[in-house]
Amino acid sequence: MARSIDQIYEEALGELASASDKDGIQGLSTRYLGRKGIVTQFLRNISTLPVEDRPGAGKRTNQIKKALDTQFKEALNALETPSDDVRDQIDVSLPGRPGRRGSLHPITQISREICDIFSRLGFDIAEGPEVETDWYNFEALNLPKDHPARDMQDTFFISDDTVLRTHTSAMQIRYMEKNPPPVSVIVPGKAYRCDSDLTHTPMFHQVEGLMVGENISFGDLKGILTTFVHRMFDDQTRLRFRPSFFPFTEPSAEVDILCVICRGKGCRVCSHTGWLEVLGSGMVHPALYENVGYDVEKVTGFAFGMGVDRVAMLKYGINDLRSLFENDYRFLRQF
């Protein structure tokens, strides 16, 4: 034998290094590993070696055969996958052909999130008319005509007896009229007040909620709203319940949350109070049950309402309320 198997291996690697195309590599593979290839021949000729050398040489030759096979295959693969060759590159940084999606208005997204949380808590979702009768918007909610509490809501009038609803609370009565207790429902929708300044737009969005049944307590009101706030913001968001007045609830509570921006330290968003007013709530006033024919002795419950627009501002860091209704494309596309 003129050459050792290791010499053959070296030669093969040398030739592989200078092979540049597929044919060349395949040719090498045949020359060395083919049926009549050099390595194959070598293996066949092992029987001519002295007996004591045969096992070692056989093992070594097989190792080399395997190694070469792998190297040839890898070389072929390397040719087929893109290389550093610039002629074979595309400019991956060019913009793609657009298939861009649009966007949902931030108010829609927040309103859905709110509805979703309450749906998971088993609440029904209902909607109602935006032009409401005085009865549903005020009177049935324990807000008689000529009551000073009506001053709390600057009202757009359509006629003496019809208004643009000032709150989605108007649906409380309609829903209870149609559904016997127990009920739990939320009412998302638009509401209107003739008020326009930095912190008020004449149209805004609310989600109203109502839960009435036997043995529903003020503690339960706190529980549901705490769960809601924790899901909407996070578990670290503390709540504060503060006495207030709404004609259709008693006791009434404003719900403040620890400022989500400064975490209570005081900042511009919370007017340096550390708290943000996000919800109005309370135990449903018995007058409402009388108006819908519920048994005042049997049922209790709570109602709450929140401004979606305000929650959207907090969640998305929107500074100017009015930007929600100016519909600047560049603004809307951020959501």
Added chain:
Amino acid sequence: MKASISWLKEYVPIEMDIDALADGLTMAGLEVDGVLPRYEGLDPVVIGKIVDVQPHPHSAELKICDVDVGDRHASIVCGAPNVTAGVFAPLAFPGTRFPDGFVLEGKDIHGVPSDGMLCSEAELGLGADDSGIMILDGDRSIGEPLTTALGLSDTVLDIDLTPNRADCLSMLGIAREIAAFGNVHVRYPATHLPEGKGRLADIAAVTIEAPDHCPRYGARLVEDITVAPSPFWLQDRLLSIGLRPINNIVDITNFVMMETGQPLHAFDFNHLNQSKIVVRLAHEGESFTTIDRKEHSLTGDMLMICDGEKPVALAGIMGGLNSEIEAGSTSVLIESACFNPVTIRRAAKRLGLSSEASHRFERGVDPDGTIIALNRAAQLMVDIAGGTLTEGLIDQHPKPIEIRKIPLSIRAVNRFLGTDLDLAAAEALLTSIECKVDVLDDDRLEVVPPSFRIDIKQSVDLMEEIARLWGYNNILTTYPSVIAEARPLNKGLYQRDRAKDIMVGLGFTETINYSFIDPASCDRLQLEPDDRLANTVSILNPLSEDQAILRSSLIPGLLDTTCRNIAQQVKTLKLFEVGKIFIKTRTDLQPEEIEMMAGLWTGTREDGSWYGRETACDFYDIKGVVEGLFDGLDIGSVAFTRSLADRCRYTRPGHTAEIRINDERVGLVGELHAGVRKNYDLNPPIFIFEIDLGRVAAHIPDQKQSVPVSTFPATSRDVTLIVDRVVESQAILDHVRNADEELVESLHFFDVFDGDPIPPSKKSISFRITYRSRSETLEDDRINDIHGVLTEKLLDAFDAAFPT
């Protein structure tokens, strides 16, 4: 409602710091909106000594004063008549913020620079005297800050009172709240009326002709008074909460109102004809001039206070010019009354008049406080204005208030609130707000609320008090036990959400425009007066003329949004909105509310790019969006039919299609009319669609049904027909479908062409029909036969020809 801490301290000890007090009030339901150090704005004011006064070179009225302020001398231009060398006076430097909000800046006065301003009492809010600068008596320390020298220190709370808490519209009311959560007692001011002369009953009389509107009327007479400015302490009290001192008599009525919450009125008794008061309703059309010199025309439901022959006051709202206290008045009849809140509110609203008095009467005053306030005012008039009290009082009380005894079960309280209070705890809480509590047994209480708490009428009102005083945040947070139940889907909401999501997937951005629009929108959309959409609903009290009607179409809002964006150079817009439109119905009840979706596309389909040129969007782009939307909503049978020119006035004739499902019109799609574009000052073509979401949703199948797909190969044949230009592809498609050939799988248009060599009245239209069987591989011969028959039918039906 403003309350000064120093005034409150007259009635209740305040040990806690101001922040704790404000927090306590807020958590008791009296939201403190502001904590305002009263004299903070006066920090740059110091005591100066005027050393020299020289004439002003350009003005006879002005003088130039050399004022010593200790470390230096200031040169001050001043117009006050009483500037004299040698006196001490307050000198304000730039930066001073006066009580009226004015902030002093350094400037020239008539060409002479002035380092600051010598101030009057009135300017500093320390009194009513505005006749000249305030001259400080005694020997003063030059340069000392005025607030230190005069011991000026007070804090004013700005409280945002809810309308139910009429009882807190006074210092005593707020003091009572502080007492309740501070565990202290209120010190009510004591009244010691001097012995009077004469008997009031012999001198004056009160008749209530309208007892429903005036359940109580009390009066006292004070004679021999001298009308003069009030003493400083009284002026200061009023100034501290933003009221302007007028004269001692008027100031006393205002002071007592602010102290007790009971509005009072002082009549010049010598101007009351026949020395009597008659409380009656106004005559329709009667005219009356109030002290602000405004004349009002009255209606028959307004309550008047009259003398023997004429009205002298609008009850509970404002006094009359004809009986006001003037400099020379000597006899005062003090009115302390209780009026029906609704009567006062209606009149005040109707007349557009609002006063501190009407604000309180509208919300309701303490029916038992009438005489207390009357006596307090009488005593102050004797003390301050040097008056002589006439003995006795008039107390007409035709409608005494019944004592309210409210039963309360402690078990019900705990169930309602989720608390675990015992009887004693509830009793203590209610007693702290001056309720009288009787314990009936181990569960029941009988509670008599104090007369000033007119808002407490039933047990739930007491529960609120207990919750409030116990502290909302001390009530345990619990969770309701409810039956596990999956609510049925709200389909309207669900389908709306789906439709919105599809639009977003199609690249459209959601907008929300106001529901109110400009009444001119109807004209801008070129609507005829008899158009259904011209039946708009007007707002009686719009914020502005361009928001005066409710929208009857979403298009104006989208166009306004388009204008705003184009002004910002955003020229390609793909917008949509979902919202209600409002159509007036014949009855004047609620209008019809229809939920619509509208879309708008303007600008490019594709921007110019490295791979292609910019292409403008067109009708087929927006139509494709609508098709994609319906496809996404699983509505298969949508047809687009040519809209007649007069059907929609705001879209371009010939470029508008009605959208129909099973022959029901559900919307339209088309290009915006050039006239409308002009009306909105918009140049590029705009493509829009509008659909009635409710109607569309009704066609969305509740369930989907699967059909097995064929596994046999398809074969297709291409056809080109020369047809009249007016023939629409839909007709060809319908014809093929109606041929009922079950092997036809689909028809796809791939070319439409007009122009040479096609004759001008014709066009060529090419389409591919794909055939497929569900059960076998189709032989070419068979397809050729079927295809031949089908094309013959088409040639026939459309008077068509093959291309030559």
